[in-house]
Amino acid sequence: MNPGDRVRVDSDDRTYEGVLLPSSTDDDLVVKLEGGYNVGIDREGSEIDVLAEDVYEIDGAQDGDEGEASTVEFDDDLPTISLISTGGTIASTVDYRTGAVTAQFDAEDVLRAVPDLAGRANYRGRVVANILSENMEPTIWQDLASAVYEEIEAGADGVVVMHGTDTMQYSASALAFMLETPVPIVFTGSQRSADRPSSDNVMNAVSAVEAAKSDCAEVLVCMHASDSDTTCALHRGTRVRKNHTSRRDAFETVGAEPLGTVDYESEDVTFRRAHRERDAVDLELSPDLETDVELVKFTPGMDPAFLEIAEGSAGLIVEGTGLGHVHTDLIPKIEELIEDGTTVVMTSQCLEGRVCDRVYDTGRDLLEAGVLEGEDTLPGTAKVKLMWALENSEDVDEAMGTSLAGEIQERSVPWE
């Protein structure tokens, strides 16, 4: 029994049939099922029958690719896509013993795990980090931005960033502010690990590569558009949000339709909204970040002492209620922070709609105290933006009210 063989595996509770893939551990088998998904199966207690040997050439080319050379050979007719991994479910193999997910990835691994990527592009691969994305940090954003910069400078026609889904929206925002890019930078991930028949890793990776080849020069997030395996949505990195803990279509563009879609079957990438087109700007990297920025979500009953955590900080994002409010007892403390040099930006926990602090007394008091309005910038995006603006913008106040990377949307209706 070798990788590349067609096998039938009888495990404790069911039977799988497919192609055996290389596994990173001795404890589990990874089998590519007919539908394209890879499933991890505990080797212990499984009975394995080899149905046919070597049906699949594991070094890259898929059986049936009509003798095409290994995909690691360069094809002049194909664009070059850089695959960059930061870890997370999509770049993971399964350790069935503990149920845990261990991250492990290089470009060749991806071609082995996702043979469907073959023939679509020449690939370059690199690992920037190997973390679950809840452990993402500003320094890794900087490493990631530098790696993406280098890949594009070296000729990549597009970049796919494999990333855990927990903090993908924050990292996508960070890159959107740190990089001016002439090519697509496409984040993708997986909500279900490869050990589950419902895994979304193959379709998301394939769709992300197609998006990375498209006529776009923005930071995008490419994830399932619905719970079925037909279409991925392309979200602007600064406007996307993980809105469900577990669904495959957890990611949504807030307050608008996604920029576009990738049809899985036809491979068509369609943009439905205005976006920056390929080569519209020159490549530029501005990686400096002020990391001393806090985010505070206001809720009723919050003690004004809570804001002491922001004392001496360079920046504070407040996630207020409604149009951008907090309890009026908090305003003197906010004013004090501002007088001491902290930049304070108001956003709304409503998520949709625009902050407007000119309607009610509370808002006007906040403006008088020196609070900046974040417009309709999402709170998390506002935090990343402020970290960036404090190091890179000559006029931070103006920058926070200006759309730098699509994070502020045009008013759709006059009263917004």
Add this chain to the structure above:
Amino acid sequence: MNPGDRVRVDSDDRTYEGVLLPSSTDDDLVVKLEGGYNVGIDREGSEIDVLAEDVYEIDGAQDGDEGEASTVEFDDDLPTISLISTGGTIASTVDYRTGAVTAQFDAEDVLRAVPDLAGRANYRGRVVANILSENMEPTIWQDLASAVYEEIEAGADGVVVMHGTDTMQYSASALAFMLETPVPIVFTGSQRSADRPSSDNVMNAVSAVEAAKSDCAEVLVCMHASDSDTTCALHRGTRVRKNHTSRRDAFETVGAEPLGTVDYESEDVTFRRAHRERDAVDLELSPDLETDVELVKFTPGMDPAFLEIAEGSAGLIVEGTGLGHVHTDLIPKIEELIEDGTTVVMTSQCLEGRVCDRVYDTGRDLLEAGVLEGEDTLPGTAKVKLMWALENSEDVDEAMGTSLAGEIQERSVPWE
């Protein structure tokens, strides 16, 4: 010129025609337009023509009500609804000078301002607070719960709570935990003040009264279901969220359809999902709250020192990423808090979907540290619930994992 006269008002920029209503200030006129909306107009610079005198009997009955007696007289055939105001836009009149909204309300005021309420019920009215809802506090929740309790005990067949929209979801949750109610307790408010032709105050108030008469024994939020004036949605108080800063249909039930609807034209109240029916439980008030509970939203780059604000607190709600994660560097501090007696509950900033800390290492470490899973309880609701549970539940850990007032939904799919 007297309240009740039909007038035409030429103000600086436009002309209004309607019935003059009483105004709380000398500076502005309040005119009820044909469509039912009340508009506030700056008296200064306005030219007023009286078109007809006394077309409207201001003491309650609307002109055309066929000689019906004043609505303040008791009608045996109608249910009794208590209107309780806490302030906010719905209970406000307009001060055009500053653009500010000043709250002012008693039951008779409401009948004057919203004549459409006449004939639907006998009304009792009381003011519990007169605040913009961002200033709502746990002590006012206790006053409000006591007032509602007294009203129901005195025979009210339903209660309507007029409330600012900013923190309505938190107050509705608070009452849902503090009160067992045999009748509907319906929160309503207004996203647009009465000075705007697009105000939603009349339709929301009327629909809330209809909902308060319905066959339900839960705490509901009644607000516009769409941007048109056809239907109000009835949301379960513990599952509702203000999801837009300014739209009239800002309120949404998270992760499910609303419980029901009120059709504005037909006045039909329709429940589409299972709910507790009228008189299913006896009236009971449990108003004690532990106010020393904090909520922290985790974002990348958060300093572990941030959690020091929860030191010595009775409770802490963490709004984590994805299935319920934070940076692993924060876990030792969380463990320390728990060892020192703080109850820590994990929720998700995704808002939709369920927390599950058994899938990934980070989650398992959090569970081992003693963190409780908030299931799919919304973070704001979880904060209110923990404040209540710490004072009223014998087993707080068990209470946080059990649906006490519909705040935890049944799993819709096995993997949720």
